[in-house]
Amino acid sequence: MPTEVLATPRAEQQIGRLSRKNAKVFENFLDDLAAGGCRALAYRLSGQAPVDHVCVKHLSGSLRVAVAFETPQRAWILLDR
Amino acid sequence: MTIVTEERRVRSLFDRVEAVEDVAKTLPEDDERRAKLLEVSNAALADEGTIRPVIAARLLGLSEKTVRAWAAQGVLTVAQRTPRLLLDVQSVHVISHIVRALRALGKDRDLLDEVWRRLSDAALLERADLRESLEQMRRDQGRVLRPLRQNGAAGH
Numbered sequence: 065m066p067t068e069v070l071a072t073p074r075a076e077q078q079i080g081r082l083s084r085k086n087a088k089v090f091e092n093f094l095d096d097l098a099a100g101g102c103r104a105l106a107y108r109l110s111g112q113a114p115v116d117h118v119c120v121k122h123l124s125g126s127l128r129v130a131v132a133f134e135t136p137q138r139a140w141i142l143l144d145r
Numbered sequence: 146m147t148i149v150t151e152e153r154r155v156r157s158l159f160d161r162v163e164a165v166e167d168v169a170k171t172l173p174e175d176d177e178r179r180a181k182l183l184e185v186s187n188a189a190l191a192d193e194g195t196i197r198p199v200i201a202a203r204l205l206g207l208s209e210k211t212v213r214a215w216a217a218q219g220v221l222t223v224a225q226r227t228p229r230l231l232l233d234v235q236s237v238h239v240i241s242h243i244v245r246a247l248r249a250l251g252k253d254r255d256l257l258d259e260v261w262r263r264l265s266d267a268a269l270l271e272r273a274d275l276r277e278s279l280e281q282m283r284r285d286q287g288r289v290l291r292p293l294r295q296n297g298a299a300g301h
Contacts, residue, residue: 066293067291067293068289068291068292068293069289069290069291070282070287070288070289070290071287071288071290072277072278072281072282072286072287073281073286073287073288074274074277074278074281075278075287076288078274094290094291095291097291098291118269118270118275118279120266120269122262128266130269130275130278132279132282134282137293138293140278140282140287141290142275142278142279142282143269143272143274143275143278
């Protein structure tokens, strides 16, 4: 499902500190997320709302990303490590 | 106490604890009743205290050797090392949730790595930067990295 992808200012600080290699991996992930929505993620964290809408994906090494789905077509990057 | 009797008793404890947790999770996070219920279930596990690796293995559906290896690697919390190894029952309970969820997804290989990841991801929820990020999202404070319009244009 096509999805709009946004990043919070806190996440953007972390994105800005990614190495070139991880930045490339992250950019590819953004493309997957934009194209496929929640299918690009591994699984949902458990807990009450809004945490139950937070998904996690391990991208490479210690690089992982936490994404919150405000709606099925609007995803927010929350953290990227 | 025989292994079978002990397993049955701890399994019954886990069932009761999970019944309480299930009810608690239906309540909002800031509801005092939720906190109270979770406190009760934690107290029930704390009363049990420790568990033998052989019982933990049966509860988790793993070999005792694997349980001992996980304890050695810190995935399961060791309550006592000598004269015999005893595990913290609360940590066995936490891991039992994770293992069950992973098996439900058909992930039975490389279970240790997956369990490590889940434990570390669960700790994300406690992080101040994640909370801050969620607050920013609620305030609609952010920048679009991939607009919806372009996704459609990309042919997906």
